[in-house]
Amino acid sequence: MNYLTILSALAGGAMIGMAAALLLFTHKHTAGISGIAAGMLPPWSESSVWRGWFLAGLLASGPLYRLSGADIALDLAASPGLLAIAGLLVGYGTRLGGGCTSGHGVCGIARLSVRSIVATLTFMLTAGITVFIVRHLL
Amino acid sequence: MKNTVYLFAYGLLFGLGLIVAGMSNPAKVLAFLDVTGEWDPSLALVMASALLTLGLARYLMHRNNDTADREQEPSAIVPAGVDAKLMSGAAIFGVGWGLSGFCPGPALLGLSAGVLGNYAFVAAMFVGFWLFRLLHQR
Numbered sequence: 001m002n003y004l005t006i007l008s009a010l011a012g013g014a015m016i017g018m019a020a021a022l023l024l025f026t027h028k029h030t031a032g033i034s035g036i037a038a039g040m041l042p043p044w045s046e047s048s049v050w051r052g053w054f055l056a057g058l059l060a061s062g063p064l065y066r067l068s069g070a071d072i073a074l075d076l077a078a079s080p081g082l083l084a085i086a087g088l089l090v091g092y093g094t095r096l097g098g099g100c101t102s103g104h105g106v107c108g109i110a111r112l113s114v115r116s117i118v119a120t121l122t123f124m125l126t127a128g129i130t131v132f133i134v135r136h137l138l
Numbered sequence: 139m140k141n142t143v144y145l146f147a148y149g150l151l152f153g154l155g156l157i158v159a160g161m162s163n164p165a166k167v168l169a170f171l172d173v174t175g176e177w178d179p180s181l182a183l184v185m186a187s188a189l190l191t192l193g194l195a196r197y198l199m200h201r202n203n204d205t206a207d208r209e210q211e212p213s214a215i216v217p218a219g220v221d222a223k224l225m226s227g228a229a230i231f232g233v234g235w236g237l238s239g240f241c242p243g244p245a246l247l248g249l250s251a252g253v254l255g256n257y258a259f260v261a262a263m264f265v266g267f268w269l270f271r272l273l274h275q276r
Contacts, residue, residue, distance in 0.1 A: 001180055005160075009180040012159020013187025019152035020188070021195035026144060031152060033243040038267035053142050055246065057149020062250035064150065065157050072157055074251050075165035078238055080258040087245070087259035089234030091266020094242060096274070097227025101241040102152075104228070105185060110192040118220045123232035124171075130236025131171040 020107055023054065032103020033058070034094035097123070153247050159184040162247050164239025171236055 020031035027050060029036075036051045062072055076083065094100040097119050099108060104123075108116020153162075160166045161184060169178035235241050240248075240259050248256045 001178070005180050006183060008158050008160060009183035010187045012155045012157070012161065013184040013189075014191045015151055015155030015158060016184070017155075017188035017191025017193075017195070019148045019155060020192050021199075022144075022151070023148045024192075025195070025199055027141075031148075033241075033246065034267075037242055037246060037264075038270075041264065041267055041271070050141070050145050053145035054149040054152075057146040057151075058153040058243065058247055059149075059249060060146070061150050061153025061157060062162075062247055065154060072251065073160075073163040073165070074248050074253060074256070075163060076239070076253060076255045077165065077168060078255065080255040083238050083240070083255040084258040084262040086234040086238035086240065087262030088266045088269075089230050089237070090240065090242065090245075090259075091234075091263035092269050093227050093230030093232070093234060093266070095227065095267055095270035097224050097229075097231055100231060100243075101235075102243055106188045106192060110189050110196060115220055115224055119224055119228040122225055122228035123235060126229045126232030127171050127236035128173055128232075130233050131168055132174060134237065135172055135175055 016102070016106060017110075020102070020110075024107070029054075030103055030107045032099050032107055034091075034100040035098075035103055038091075038095055093123075152243070155188075156244055156247055162244045164244065166239075167235075167241075167244070168239040171239075 023029050023031045029050065031054075036054060039047060039051045040055065065072060078086065090100070094103075097104070099105075099116065099119060101120075101123075104113075104116040104119040109120060156162045159181070161181060166178060167181065169176065170181035172178075231241075238245075238259055240256075242263065245256065245259050245263060249260060
């Protein structure tokens with residue numbers, strides 16, 4: 001980790017926290033991406049509108065960032081088939097557990113929710129174990 | 139209309155934060171989860187910075203209000219308590235996260251790069267959202 005890595009990590013984190021704070025204070029919504037995205041499944045209701053615009057902004061961030069001429073690294077280690085299995089687990093698991101990295105890991109922990117702290121420790125642990133098995137045992 | 143612009147901007151800020159922090163790259167996320175390998179701890183700084191920012195914002199916003207205001211937050215209305223659903227859901231999410239390096243936000247953000255595996259992940263993630271609704275919300 002060099003200074004640039006540390007600085008960009010801190011700056012990026014602050015931007016994420018600020019976006020979550022703005023969404024919370026102006027609209028009273030939690031910036032949990034899994035919940036917001038899952039709410040876009042039909043049937044649509046009134047709440048699909050704010051979800052849709054927030055997600056549109058998220059989706060637009062990549063193209064807009066690239067306009068500056070900078071590249072966004074995206075390196076996938078797994079095959080599309082394995083990624084589909086991973087996506088299924090992430091989709092089902094985040095709904096069953098009521099949140100993901102943003103909903104539990106940032107928004108939930110920031111309000112000192114015990115549920116979110118337990119959930120975050122749990123998914124960090126199983127993710128770490130999974131990476132250990134895939135990278136060092138298989 | 140004004141709300142729409144703000145919501146879009148919040149999503150955009152959130153996404154740019156992920157990009158600046160490097161969390162938009164699954165390879166970097168996997169390097170963070172690979173504690174016994176060539177560990178990249180910078181994502182812990184991202185989370186710490188996001189938590190500090192949101193925590194500070196919450197403190198400043200709620201400083202002069204009574205607790206009743208805080209309890210209007212939608213996330214605070216959800217029945218609390220650690221249960222099997224929370225733990226198993228978080229555990230399943232963690233396995234998917236560890237297999238791919240993708241959690242929901244970065245996976246959605248990555249769509250604009252046009253990588254096949256990224257599409258497979260997101261399509262399967264929505265199947266997972268739908269599966270949860272099918273199994274648990276009838």
